[in-house]
Amino acid sequence: MAKQQTYIMLKPDTIRRRLIGQIITRIEQKGYQIVQARQMTLNKEIIAEHYSHLTDKPFFPKLEEYMLSGPVFGMIVEGDEVIQGMRTMMGPTDFTKALPGTIRGDFANSTTYNLIHGSDSEETAREEIGRFFG
């Protein structure tokens, strides 16, 4: 098992709905370590960079509006195989397919307002940790 770090971002709805604590509790219960955390406000440039694979999708304007709608809570989370482990805990992007027990399955009723971001590979984890934590 390889120790990894991943970038986790609790999106504006999570903060508005006062769900940060419940999600951090799940990460701690799993045994992962939060090695850095900070609340931040994103701008259009960093959103376009972070979601560069999606800027030409029809839903991008809605995604951008959402990510600009309030602060986010970014974290570097560490553990064995944590990149895939966190993706499993999050549940899939499509909220209708996110099973109960996953974060999106338990808390999300929309594919846009889906509470949480997690890096999807070692390469994106490295890039995203650099982008948000320098």
Ligand code: DAT
């Ligand atoms: P994930 O966040 O599960 O890694 P992604 O990187 O493909 O998914 O997309 C980033 C975000 O964009 C996702 O959390 C919500 C939004 N999104 C993706 N696909 C969408 C769709 N078909 N309709 C609406 N929003 C979508």
Ligand code: MG
């Ligand atoms: Mg993604």
